[in-house]
Amino acid sequence: xxxxAVLASxxxxxxxxxxxxxxxxKIKKAKIRLLITDKKDAFARIRAKKFKIEDIFINPKEFKTxxxxxxxxxxxxxxxxxxxxxxxxxxxxxxxxxxKKFKNRALNxxxxxxxxxxxxxxxxxAYCYGxxxxxxxxxxxxxxxxxxPIVLQESLKIKDGESLAELEERxxxxxxxxxxxxxKLFAEGKLKLKGRRVxxx
Ligand code: GAR
Numbered sequence: 314x315x316x317x318a319v320l321a322s323x324x325x326x327x328x329x330x331x332x333x334x335x336x337x338x339k340i341k342k343a344k345i346r347l348l349i350t351d352k353k354d355a356f357a358r359i360r361a362k363k364f365k366i367e368d369i370f371i372n373p374k375e376f377k378t379x380x381x382x383x384x385x386x387x388x389x390x391x392x393x394x395x396x397x398x399x400x401x402x403x404x405x406x407x408x409x410x411x412x413k414k415f416k417n418r419a420l421n422x423x424x425x426x427x428x429x430x431x432x433x434x435x436x437x438x439a440y441c442y443g444x445x446x447x448x449x450x451x452x453x454x455x456x457x458x459x460x461x462p463i464v465l466q467e468s469l470k471i472k473d474g475e476s477l478a479e480l481e482e483r484x485x486x487x488x489x490x491x492x493x494x495x496x497k498l499f500a501e502g503k504l505k506l507k508g509r510r511v512x513x514x
């Protein structure tokens with residue numbers, strides 16, 4: 314069993330999709346040990362209660378530096394013997410200190426086809442740019458934002474006349490399918506890194 318911690322800051326729909334996939338046996342070889350949030354009122358915390366997953370709120374304001382915050386985070390992850398960190402809408406940039414500790418053991422999801430439309434509001438940026446194709450990327454984290462080796466990527470065609478809200482809904486549904494798939498592959502030991510390239514065994 315791979316011990317997972319999910320880190321989220323907001324709604325937590327990806328967290329819920331992953332929790333469901335574990336509960337229903339779509340992901341068999343992993344267990345979500347904890348949800349960690351950096352926002353007291355993150356809706357993800359309510360979802361954690363529903364799935365009876367332990368949830369820990371770390372208040373960033375209690376720490377002088379980012380490194381102090383991350384030391385606390387790492388202590389918690391070590392205590393729970395976490396082997397995979399899953400960032401699911403965790404809106405905090407993690408330093409190279411954290412990245413080194415969880416090298417090739419921390420995933421992130423991004424609602425666009427990286428390397429384009431990095432950062433926040435990616436769906437809106439792609440929509441406003443007028444691209445015909447966008448999608449979702451799951452990747453390992455590295456020192457740069459939305460940058461590490463790509464595990465899975467899937468595209469969506471933007472339909473003529475589609476509203477931003479409609480596109481957002483389709484992108485999120487795709488996220489909820491793709492993230493559990495990537496975690497399943499990791500848990501089954503099927504991801505092999507060759508530099509930036511992630512091979513699926
Ligand atoms: C998701 O769309 C995720 O891709 C995005 O935040 C949202 C969180 O939603 N992350 C990024 O944009 C990272 N650059 P959720 O809280 O409902 O899972």
